[in-house]
Amino acid sequence: MDIFALFTTRVTEALLADHPELGADLLSRVVVEPPRDPAHGDLSTNAAMVVAKPLGKNPREVAAALVERFKADSDVTSVEVAGPGFINFRLATPILHKVLKAIGEQKDAYGKSNLGKGERVNVEYVSANPTGPMHVGHTRGAVFGDALASLMAYSGYDVTREYYINDTGGQTIILGQSALLRYREALGETIEIPSGFYPGDYLIPVGKALAAEYGASLLEKPEQEAVLIAREAALAEMMELIKSDLAQLNIHHDVFFSERTLHGQGGDIQTTLDWLREEGMVYQGLLEAPKGKTPDDWEEREQTLFRAKDFGDDTDRALVKSDGSYTYFAADIAYHRNKYLRGFKHMVNVLGADHSGYVKRLQAAVKAVSQGEADIDVRICQLVRLLKNGEPFKMSKRSGDLVLLSDVVEEVGADATRFMLLFRRNDASMDFDFAVVKEQTRDNPVFYVQYAHARACSIFRTAERDVPGLDFSAPALANAEVELLTSAADLELIRLLAAWPRTVSAAAVAHEPHRIAFYVHELAAAFHGFWAKGKDDHSLRFVNAADPKLTLARLALVDAVRQVIRNGLGILGVSAPEELS
Structure with missing residues (x-):
């Protein structure tokens, strides 16, 4: 039950009753949302404007005309301009009590919707x-991409999770050269890893595997051929390592797409x-010349160019390098055309901070293809x-x-x-503090x-212990007299629960899973606050042996x-433990 969607429907129906000439496109701009100041009410709409x-x-x-119509609505106690x-x-x-009943009935499905209408999203x-x-x-x-995929699937989209394997280009040749050095090491040679190679210990097993399979025979092959053999072994091992890390x-x-399939004669790029x-x-x-380049360090030459500016980019883009090979962007265009031809009209790419300059060119590419x-x-x-x-780690894959x-x-x-990586907007930098993350205090959001x-x-x-014989099975909870929940604390918590479906839909539309993390944290705070009030006011205790009916409610x-915390954590890919040590 989504009270915001319910009242959006009621508001648009009221508008159409007075003005049947209003079109669907115009009415789609009508929203019902929480007012900025909770003191102003439970819902607010921009319909009149x-x-x-x-x-x-x-x-x-x-x-004013709409207000008059809603004065007769039994689910509303007051309405004002x-x-x-x-x-x-x-x-x-009573409508808040209906929300509570709906959660008990819908359980895992509470908050799910058909917002996406089954549309395919990559x-x-x-x-x-x-x-x-x-x-x-x-x-x-x-983490962000995985949570976003879960959020969109929860909201009715047909989601495909995809990994693009950059398995071509200069960095893979360097990987092959680095693995070949580890192969020589496995054969007993003393090696030195040159600057610019990959020196990590993770290539040692690759070298040993090559030695076990080929013996010393790779030493007899032309270096270029040996490097390619080592590259293939290293790429396969690295992908298994990456999959294991992600697991x-x-x-x-769902899909691991090889860039290599885009290259070669008859490949998707051509x-x-x-x-x-x-x-x-x-x-x-x-x-x-790009900004910052001078005539001395920029070669002006005729190139094969994509009309990216026609599709919203800042400049047209080169597709072929001076040596005749394709640019990275040529592969990007081909890859996204491949996605489109596979039936994806909605795509989301999650990139690192060093790729911020790619946004307009990728948008231009998708629009074009x-x-x-x-x-x-x-x-x-x-x-x-x-x-x-107190000191940040420095990271370098090559060092x-x-x-x-x-x-x-x-x-x-x-x-x-x-949770911690999702407890902040994706476009904001963040500190990951080990000390905070390991604390069992309210300052640690995931613990809280x-x-x-x-x-x-x-x-x-506690109820099982203090109210022996009380039936709180699922059918009993479904029939609980929730109408007994009339205190301000009860209703405040129910109002927050009622906001869950709208929170999910808004997060899915905006592609912002951090909203889910924020919501469950707010709900947790409200719940802990209610529990604390019960220590001082016995009428607000969750378990009261003297009043079994109120206890059941x-x-x-x-x-x-x-249930709602579990639903939210499920979207984020975080467990909901029944006990904490």
């Missing part, structure tokens, strides 16, 4: 170069370029500063000085890692939320809180 101008009326005049034409509603207690995230294990710099995007955070992709030429989107021309049918949202995850002893994803998970656990769920479970154990409220 949306339709006033097309109707040629003053917004307050339209609002505010400011330039907002309408504020105060809800009657969420591409992580896509780290397979040249080593996952480090903490990859972790935020991995520690319960992250699993096919895409041919199609772009046919459509007039590619031309031979000169690019201006789909001829305006598809859209893409590029979400940038800002840097995470990992603190230890071997890594702070691994597995190190973080081993230190604080998957739940804390996921999980403790609320555990406390709710504990209250049921309160247990229905506790069960609803427990």
Whole structure:
């Protein structure tokens, strides 16, 4: 039961009753949401201001007419016009009790919706170069993308989780050269790893595996051939390592797409370029020097260019390098055309902070290859500063000085890692403080939320002990007299529970899973606050042996809180423990 959706329907129906000429597009702009100041009521709508101008009326005049209609609504205790034409509603207690009943009936489904209407969405995230294990710099995007995919699936989208494997280009050759050195080491040679190679110990097993399979025979092959053999072995091992690292955070992709499939004769890049030429989107021309480049360090030459400016980019983009090979952007265009041809009209790419300049060019690419049918949202995850002893770690995959994803998970656990990385907007930089994450206090957000769920479970154990014989099975809770819950504390908590479906929908539309983390933290705080009030006011205790009916009603409220916290943590990929040690 979504009271915001319910009243949106009632408001639009009221508008149409007076003004049947209003169109669906206009009415789609009508929203019902919580007022900025809770003192103004439970719900607020902009309806009068949306339709006033097309109707040629003053917004307050339209609002006053709507107010008169809602005065007869039994679910409303008061309705009034505010400011330039907002309408504020105060809800009657019985409809709040209906919300509580609905949570008990819908359980895991409470908050789920058909917002997405089954539309296919491709969420591409992580896509780290397979040249080593996952480090903490990859972790935020991995967690964000996974939670966003879960959020959209929860909201009725058909979601595909995709990983783009950058398995071509210069960095993979360096990986092969580095692995070949480890192969020589496995054969007994003393090696020195040159600057620019990958020195991490994670390549030692690759070298040993090559030695076991090939013996010394790779030494007899031309170096280029040996490097390619070593590269293939290293890439396969690194992808298995990456999948294993991600599994520690319960992250699993549906599709692993190899960049290599886009290259080669007849590959998707050439096919895409041919199609772009046919459509007039590619031309031979000169690019201006990028900002900061001088005539001395910029070679002006005729290039194969994509008309990116026609699709909203700042400049046209080169597709072929001076040596005849394709640019990274040419592969990007082909890859996103491939997504579109696979049936995805909605795409989300999760990229690191160093890719902020890619947003407009990717949007231009998707608009071009789909001829305006598809859209893409590029979400940038800002840097995470990992603190230890007050000093940030420095990370460099090539130097071997890594702070691994597995190190973080081993230190604080998957739940804390996921929740803390989601407890902030993805586009804001953040500090990950080990000291805070490991505390069992209210200052630790993940502990605070999980403790609320555990406390709710504990209250049921207390009821079993203090009110022997009380039936609080699921059918009994469904029939509890929740009408007994009339205190300000009861109703405040129910109002917050009622906001859950709207919170989920708004988060899904905005592609902002941090809203879910914020909500469950707010709900946990309200629940802990209610529990604390019961220590001073016995009438607010969740378990009261002298009043079994009120106890059962309160247990229905506790069960609803427990359920919604579990639903929220499920979207975030965080467990909801029944006990905390």
